[in-house]
Amino acid sequence: MASAGAPSEGKLSAKTAIGGRLAYYFPTLAIAVAVIALWEFIVVVFDIQQFLLPKPSAIFAEFMLQVDLWLRPHERSILFDAGGATLWEALGGFVIGCGGGILVALITSRWTIISEATMPFAIAANSVPIIAFAPIMNNWFGITNPASKMAIVAIIVFFPTMINTVRGLTSVDANQLELMRSYAASPAHIMFKLRLNNALPYIFSALRVASALSLIGAVVAEFFGGPRATLGVYITQEASAFDFAKAWTAILLASLIGIAFYLAVLFMERRLMPWHVSFRKTG
Amino acid sequence: MSEAKKDIAISAKSLNKIFNPGSDEEVIALQDIDLEIEAGEFISLIGPSGCGKSTLMRLIGDLLAPSSGELSVNGMSPPEARLRRQYGMVFQAATLYEWRSVIKNVELPLEVMGYAKAERRRLAEEKLAMVELADFAGHFPWQLSGGMQQRVSIARALVFDPAVLLMDEPFGALDEFTRERMNLELLKIWEQTGKTIVFVTHSISEAVFLSNRIVVMSPRPGRITEIVDNALPLPRDFNTRNVPAYHELVARVRDLLRDAVAADPARADEVE
Numbered sequence: 001m002a003s004a005g006a007p008s009e010g011k012l013s014a015k016t017a018i019g020g021r022l023a024y025y026f027p028t029l030a031i032a033v034a035v036i037a038l039w040e041f042i043v044v045v046f047d048i049q050q051f052l053l054p055k056p057s058a059i060f061a062e063f064m065l066q067v068d069l070w071l072r073p074h075e076r077s078i079l080f081d082a083g084g085a086t087l088w089e090a091l092g093g094f095v096i097g098c099g100g101g102i103l104v105a106l107i108t109s110r111w112t113i114i115s116e117a118t119m120p121f122a123i124a125a126n127s128v129p130i131i132a133f134a135p136i137m138n139n140w141f142g143i144t145n146p147a148s149k150m151a152i153v154a155i156i157v158f159f160p161t162m163i164n165t166v167r168g169l170t171s172v173d174a175n176q177l178e179l180m181r182s183y184a185a186s187p188a189h190i191m192f193k194l195r196l197n198n199a200l201p202y203i204f205s206a207l208r209v210a211s212a213l214s215l216i217g218a219v220v221a222e223f224f225g226g227p228r229a230t231l232g233v234y235i236t237q238e239a240s241a242f243d244f245a246k247a248w249t250a251i252l253l254a255s256l257i258g259i260a261f262y263l264a265v266l267f268m269e270r271r272l273m274p275w276h277v278s279f280r281k282t283g
Numbered sequence: 284m285s286e287a288k289k290d291i292a293i294s295a296k297s298l299n300k301i302f303n304p305g306s307d308e309e310v311i312a313l314q315d316i317d318l319e320i321e322a323g324e325f326i327s328l329i330g331p332s333g334c335g336k337s338t339l340m341r342l343i344g345d346l347l348a349p350s351s352g353e354l355s356v357n358g359m360s361p362p363e364a365r366l367r368r369q370y371g372m373v374f375q376a377a378t379l380y381e382w383r384s385v386i387k388n389v390e391l392p393l394e395v396m397g398y399a400k401a402e403r404r405r406l407a408e409e410k411l412a413m414v415e416l417a418d419f420a421g422h423f424p425w426q427l428s429g430g431m432q433q434r435v436s437i438a439r440a441l442v443f444d445p446a447v448l449l450m451d452e453p454f455g456a457l458d459e460f461t462r463e464r465m466n467l468e469l470l471k472i473w474e475q476t477g478k479t480i481v482f483v484t485h486s487i488s489e490a491v492f493l494s495n496r497i498v499v500m501s502p503r504p505g506r507i508t509e510i511v512d513n514a515l516p517l518p519r520d521f522n523t524r525n526v527p528a529y530h531e532l533v534a535r536v537r538d539l540l541r542d543a544v545a546a547d548p549a550r551a552d553e554v555e
Contacts, residue, residue, distance in 0.1 A: 175378040178346050183395045183443075184366045193395065197382045275382045275423055 051244050059248040066249060079246075081229040083253045089146045089230070090218040090261070093153020098210050100154065101161030102203060109169040109195070110187070119166065126159040131217065134224040144227045153217040157210035164206035168199025201276055204269040211265045215258045292447060292479040293320040293343055298352035300338055300505075311504035312338045316352070318498065318507065322446075325473055325480045327490035327497045329536065331544050335505025336483045336498075337451055343481060344370045344449045357446055364447075368396060371440030371478075375452040377432035379424040379439075386411060386420035389439045396443055410438040413472060430461040434468070441476065448480045455485060463524075466492050470519055487540070491515070491532045492523060499536060501543030508543045511536060 036056045042048070043055045050058065070077035108115040134152050141148035172195055180190050222232020231250050238246040270279055298316040303309050313335040320326050328336035341347040342354060345361035356364040364370065379388045389407040398406070411417050414434040424432055433453060440448060454462040466489055473480055484490050490497045497511040515528055523529055 173376075173378060175374045175376060176380075178374075179372060179378060180395070181346065182344060182365060182368075182370045182372045183392045184368060185395045189395050193391065194380075197380065200382070273382065275425075277381075277425070280425065 051242050054245045054248055058245045059252060062245045063249045063252055078229055079234065079249055079253060082231045082234045082250065083257055085146065085227065085229050086149075086215070086218050086222065086231040086254070087257050087261075089149035089221075090153055090214040090257075092146065093150040093217065094157055094210060094214040094261075096150060097154035097157035097214070098161045098207055101158045101206070102165050104158075105162045105165035105169060105199075106191070106196075109166050110191070112170075115166050115170065119163070122159050122163050122166075126163060130156045131220050134221040137221070138225055143225045149218050149221045149226065149230075152221040153214045156213050156217040160213070161203070161206040161210055164202045165199055168202025169195045171202075172198050200273050204265070204273070207265050208262060208269075211261045212258060215254060215261060219254055290322040291319050292322040292324070292357055293318070293481070294353070294355050295319075295339075295343075296353040298339075298342065298354055299350045300335065300342060300347065301350045304350065313342070313349075314504040314506050316505075316507060318510075320479060320481065322357075322479055323477045324496065325482065325494045327482045327484055327494040328500060329484055329487065329490045329497055330500030330505075330508075330540065331485075331502055333502040333505070334500040334543070335502075336500050338505065339500075340449050340451055340481055340483050343447070344372060368392075368443055369446045371443070371445040371448045373433070373436050373440050373448070373450045373453045375455045377424070377429070377436040379432055379435055381424055383423075384420065385416065385422050385424065385427070385435050388424065388435055389442050392439060392443045398443075406442050407438070410442045411435075413441070413475065414438045414468065428461075430457055430465055433457065433465065437469070437472065441472070441478070446479060448478045450480065451483045452485060453482075454489065462486075462489065463521075467520065469493065470517075474518060487533050487536050488524070491529060491536060492519060497536055499539045499543060509539050511539070 039053075040056050043053055066077045066079040069075045070080040105115075108118050130152060133155070134148075137148040137151045141151060169191075176194055176198075177190070180194060183189075185193075218230075219232040219235070222230045223236055226233045228234070228237070231254050234250045235247045238244070238250065269276075273279070295316050295318045298313060298318075299311070300313040301309060301311050316339060318339075328339060330336050338347065342349050343356060343361060345365040354361055356369060359367065359369070379385075380391065383391065386404070386407050389410055390403045393403040393406060408417065408420065411420055414437055416431060416434055416438070419427060419431065424435070427435065437453070454465050457465060470493060472478075482490070482493060491513060494513055497513060499508045499511060500506065501508045511532070513532060515523060515526075515532065
């Protein structure tokens with residue numbers, strides 16, 4: 001019935017939808033532009049030294065220089081090499097940590113006693129500053145080995161993912177479980193047809209947090225030492241060499257990677273659970 | 284029912300259910316329940332909150348175990364009957380899976396029970412047609428109204444052809460108009476399928492309109508006050524609610540409930 005509308009009507013609504021999106025994002029863009037303009041203005045008017053706070057235009061110019069280097073076939077941009085290396089560490093740790101968290105949650109939630117016994121430890125571990133283990137991981141895996149950073153990232157994202165997944169697997173509507181019971185369903189059916197689907201929104205909210213945490217974890221772990229071409233090391237070295245515009249470009253690149261990572265998770269979420277209340281089109 | 288004696292579908296003898304026995308929070312939910320339900324009967328359990336009507340339904344469906352007494356369903360113990368998939372259940376909330384389309388929701392029990400794909404689709408389509416939702420097979424639950432969701436839930440309960448349909452206030456969350464329409468549809472489904480239906484409700488008019496017999500229950504402890512035969516002719520329709528016999532029966536059940544509640548005056552307002 002809903003598809004009975006004339007095609008011209010569909011086009012019209014598509015146009016207004018694009019207009020609506022622009023109108024929706026306009027305030028956000030306006031704020032971003034205003035903040036950058038204010039930053040530039042303050043640095044110029046108060047004559048702030050570049051080692052305290054470089055001008056956005058200087059950071060941007062340096063960034064474009066690196067982009068240019070990166071795009072040339074025979075040149076190398078250490079900045080973008082560093083971005084790639086850090087992304088690799090973050091991604092590796094994310095996959096290992098989140099995958100492990102979901103797996104452990106699936107196993108422990110199968111037995112209520114085990115999940116109830118392990119949850120307090122998981123919650124306690126979640127409030128430990130895992131990053132403090134970075135020097136130890138450097139010892140274990142080798143300071144230039146990406147595994148040392150992946151390990152930190154994996155541990156950081158493991159606990160929130162596990163805790164959320166257990167919550168999603170166990171907070172199932174009582175009537176849903178009674179229905180499954182009335183079908184004489186096996187534990188495997190209850191797990192894969194009911195509990196896991198029920199947990200998806202919980203898992204994705206953990207993954208979104210984990211995507212941001214994994215990049216933070218990788219960069220901060222690199223502050224404790226690592227290969228030259230990683231964002232954390234790049235930032236510390238350029239800062240100690242007083243080349244602050246360069247340090248800031250690394251921060252900018254880290255932010256861009258972080259946002260892209262987050263959006264990728266969000267995209268996956270929409271693909272995997274289009275039914276969820278937060279993605280429903282109203283009207 | 285003037286026919287020859289029918290098969291007994293559900294039989295309860297001196298059935299008791301005590302929650303938290305021996306503790307401070309001990310509650311006698313059901314006491315000395317004797318009840319025989321014939322195959323193909325439509326039985327309503329009615330009474331104020333705390334009378335144990337839902338508990339009785341849950342004992343029959345093996346969602347709870349009785350504390351003492353005998354209970355058999357088609358000659359089997361309730362756990363046995365459950366393992367043989369004798370129960371279709373409908374709750375007050377439609378409890379559909381929001382991640383499944385309407386037809387996939389109806390197919391769910393069949394998936395669990397290992398039916399082949401083509402067979403699942405065929406049976407689900409058949410039952411969706413029965414509740415007049417064939418056109419909505421591809422919709423998601425949130426795109427349907429409350430009454431439509433509940434119809435999907437009924438289709439899902441019937442799709443594997445269980446012997447007994449257990450319904451716990453299935454229309455309690457719907458508005459009066461939708462509820463009356465759903466009553467009519469449920470009667471039609473009952474006539475088509477000949478299922479034994481145990482129907483828990485708060486509503487006198489609903490119980491009188493739907494059932495062959497109305498089991499009136501009283502609270503604390505939950506007991507059967509009286510079992511009222513309903514001689515209103517079948518099939519019933521919108522006009523059934525206008526005939527004097529209907530109103531007499533409604534008045535009779537209301538009086539019985541009033542007596543049942545009299546011992547517990549704080550709850551008198553809970554009967555519709």
